[in-house]
Amino acid sequence: MKSLIGRSVYLRLAETSDAEFINSLRTDSQFNRYLSAVDGSVALQREWLKAYKKREHAGTEYYFIVLKRSDNTAVGSIRIYDFRLDRNSFAIGSWILNGAKTRSAALESALLCYRYGFKELGYTNCHLDVRKGNEKVISFHQKSGAALVGEDGENVYFDMSLESCDLFLNTFRRFIEPEFYE
Template identity: 50%
Template structure:
């Protein structure tokens, strides 16, 4: 499966992506708001192998974000599939990303969740202090639904994403 936009595409993760994923997750420029992982490529490969079983059952999906020339520039994951909503996270973009990669990758995630999986809304959390990402989601139309000690919780409706897609039509398509 491959989802494409103007400058990037999303493809499902493979075990061979383990070194790239680990390089992102261990890089201090990108991992401040992510759960910690060990610096072991074999552990990452094992995690991917287990994840692929979840993928085959349709329970979660982990994507590599690539530029159109095939250079990987990030990751994103779709998981916690509920009756009417999906969650997404593990969203990392590195310095090799195209200028609009954040917007494009978010819209591709929503395309996948809404069009491919058939959901009407998405839920997700953002760690407190991650102001740039919080601002991004609010500009996309996400609504804060709660918080705890560590996180803010959000939801976004399919209709809100459609409004953003229409507003950005010439820039991202």
């Protein structure tokens, strides 16, 4: 796996030992309003991660912890999953950043996942679903160039095309190619 290093944060694959951290993110009422509920036990989170590691080894899902470059503190999570071979598309989700995040952690973690999904894995589309009311994330996807493609009672759906992603990656390349800008 190529390095997933941004200007202020980097991504590494989640391990079963991250159960406690992920559980702390997912059970924090500040962050979980628009995420599917978890039951709140670290043991179950660990079991979920064990099953995930099998999917990771099979190449069907990548779950990342977001860490600060300055001191290696874990500040969040983001996941690439739901590979749809019929439309050559992947999804990004489980996106949470806590109070210790850097100002550009959202931008960097999204850009790094897009670059990985499109450029490393070779997908030509990314599908995104966002709970209705999660205005911050809806606005993020709109600003990033994703197209609103549908909605139902619960969610709004976006597609990020390869062309839009290229534009997004290029516009903000200084956030994920810091070596060329430092």
